Every structure is written in C-alpha cells, then in structure tokens.
Amino acid sequence: MFDSRHIRTFHEVVRTGSYSAAARALGYTQPAVTQQMKALERDVGSALFVRVGRGMRLTEAGQALSRHASGILDSMSAAQEQMNALTRLRSGRVRLCAFPSANSTLVPETLARLAASHPGIRVDLLEDEPPESLRRLARGECDVSLAFTYPGLRQHVPGELVEIPLLEDQLTVLLPRAHALARRRMVRLADLAGERWIAGCPRCRANLLHECAEVGFVPDIAFMTDDNLAVQSLVAEGLGVAMIPALVLNFMRHEKVAGRPLQPFSRRKIFAYVLREHLRVPATSLVLEELRTVAANKVGC
Structure with missing residues (x-):
C-alpha cells in the first residue's frame, strides 16, 4: 500500500524534474523529499529514478507509476471533497x-x-x-x-x-x-x-x-x-x-x-x-x- 504523501511528492518530482525543485514547490527540505522517494522505492520494490548527468530519468517502474499518479491524486481529491460534502451535510x-x-x-x-x-x-x-x-x-x-x-x-x-x-x-x-x-x-x-x-x-x-x-x-x-x-x-x-x-x-x-x-x-x-x-x-x-x-x-x- 502506497503512502499518499509519497505519491504526491513523486508526482511533483516528475513534474519539476528534480528533488530540489519539488522541495521548493511543496515547502519541504530536499533531504525530506529524498527520504520520501527512498521510502516509496522500498514500497514499490524497485528504483524509480536513475541519474543521467545532472538530471534524472524515470526507470520503467517510475514510468508505470507516473502514468497512474495523476489518477490516484485526482481520485484522492475527489474522495476528500465527497467526504467533506457528506460531513458538512452538503450531500448524502x-x-x-x-x-x-x-x-x-x-x-x-x-x-x-x-x-x-x-x-x-x-x-x-x-x-x-x-x-x-x-x-x-x-x-x-x-x-x-x-x-x-x-x-x-x-x-x-x-x-x-x-x-x-x-x-x-x-x-x-x-x-x-x-x-x-x-x-x-x-x-x-x-x-x-x-x-x-x-x-x-x-x-x-x-x-x-x-x-x-x-x-x-x-x-x-x-x-x-x-x-x-x-x-x-x-x-x-x-x-x-x-x-x-x-x-x-x-x-x-x-x-x-x-x-x-x-x-x-x-x-x-x-x-x-x-x-x-x-x-x-x-x-x-x-x-x-x-x-x-x-x-x-x-x-x-
């Protein structure tokens, strides 16, 4: 089971192209982003990124996860909105x-x-x-x-x-x-x-x-x-x-x-x-x- 925070951070790393840029966008420190990506790789059981010069490239596992990350985050957002609507009696x-x-x-x-x-x-x-x-x-x-x-x-x-x-x-x-x-x-x-x-x-x-x-x-x-x-x-x-x-x-x-x-x-x-x-x-x-x-x-x- 993946941690939703790790998926969100992974999605931001892919979007921005680096750990440091993702850290700035999310308000984290770079070591915090690094630790989250290591934890996500342990959950996946495979490396998600490889270094290419000064940049990074997604591995095959990283590419597969990236294809699902946006959908996972959208589903989580929709679920949170629905839960808010139910608890605040906007729907039910x-x-x-x-x-x-x-x-x-x-x-x-x-x-x-x-x-x-x-x-x-x-x-x-x-x-x-x-x-x-x-x-x-x-x-x-x-x-x-x-x-x-x-x-x-x-x-x-x-x-x-x-x-x-x-x-x-x-x-x-x-x-x-x-x-x-x-x-x-x-x-x-x-x-x-x-x-x-x-x-x-x-x-x-x-x-x-x-x-x-x-x-x-x-x-x-x-x-x-x-x-x-x-x-x-x-x-x-x-x-x-x-x-x-x-x-x-x-x-x-x-x-x-x-x-x-x-x-x-x-x-x-x-x-x-x-x-x-x-x-x-x-x-x-x-x-x-x-x-x-x-x-x-x-x-x-």
Whole structure:
C-alpha cells in the first residue's frame, strides 16, 4: 500500500524534474523529499529514478507509476471533497421506510424541511408496516425505519437497533356522521359493542381485538382493509365503524364521517429505529432530528 504523501511528492518530482525543485514547490527540505522517494522505492520494490548527468530519468517502474499518479491524486481529491460534502451535510442519501399513515403525515413535512435547509440530502422513501419494516432495517435495506406499537401488544426489536420515541397517537373511533354517538365529544368503547367493525392492518386488527376484550366484548369485524381511504369510505356509507389513530385524521377528511376520542383513552406509540452505528452518519442523524421536530408538533405529543 502506497503512502499518499509519497505519491504526491513523486508526482511533483516528475513534474519539476528534480528533488530540489519539488522541495521548493511543496515547502519541504530536499533531504525530506529524498527520504520520501527512498521510502516509496522500498514500497514499490524497485528504483524509480536513475541519474543521467545532472538530471534524472524515470526507470520503467517510475514510468508505470507516473502514468497512474495523476489518477490516484485526482481520485484522492475527489474522495476528500465527497467526504467533506457528506460531513458538512452538503450531500448524502438516506433510505427511510415508514408505514402508510406516517408517509402521509410525518414524512412529507420532514422531507420539506430537509429540502429547505439541506437541499443536497436525498431521501429514498420506502413503505412497509411493522414488523416487516424493522426486519428490512436489520437486513440493511433501509437506514431509518418508522414503526408503531399498541398497548398490550409486544413488539420484538432486534438488539442491534436503537429505538427513538417520536410521539404517542390517540386512538379514535370513526363513525358515520349520522350515527347517534357522533354527537358526543367522546365515545365509550363499550357503547360500540353492538356495531359492525372495519379493521385495518394485522397489527391494528390485533389491537382492536385486545381493546374490545378489555371492556368485555368481541367485535363483529365485517370488513378488513389496509387502505385508510377505503376504511373511511366504508364508514361513510354506514357499513361499520372503525378504530383509527388520530394521526390518520390529519390527512383524511370526509363530510360523511366523524372522528371521536375513545374512552378509555388508548394510544399507539410511534418510534424511529436505526442501526446503532448509523447514528454517527451525519445525514442519518439529520433525518432523525427533523423527524423528532415534526413529530413534536403532531397529535398526542
């Protein structure tokens, strides 16, 4: 492995034609240049220069190294510039995996803030529900993952992941606006025992069963869909009621539905996850910082 300083000095000796001229150009003493060239020749395993009268001539090994020296120095300069850009947050790429309601609320605002303050940072957006989003992070398919958990539902978090709390999201009931309970400010979950239900993602369905069991009934699940817009439309047509996080209400509005907080109060918790070593990556840390800022202004914080 060649020392980059020796390559730079060698390139200057070739350019100027002598050790003394290279020393003046680089601000070195001539003995320092001589020692560096001797060290480079040891690394190469061959002489690089031969004396010809008062001048020097490159050996065959010297000629071969000279053909590569400019490219090596250019690559080193480009690498240094790229590292400076990354550490100073002029550029960088972060792969963010989030669940649908986060991609519709937390993520767009976060990306807008990043675009305004650090336009060189690129975020590649992926979508997946937990726990698959955490598995993708552990497999190295993304750099940051957003996931949620519900009360009473355990979530396995791989040991190599760091969990960063973002917000707590109040659970609400989505009702047809003409429903008698829609006139209340809050709705007791037990009062919905006789309703038909529209359930969401597998984790959301599991939580619905858990919450209803806590107040003494098994919900009659008539429809199941992961599409939040479909849930709202089914409720609007009077086909059932739904338990949804308040975050979903931030981006969904339908004149025929009403969202009301549930009693007893229950919240899902939203976290950002990252591999521990990625916390030291400036662009990743910046994305996490912006996510925390945006989350602090959302419901339930």
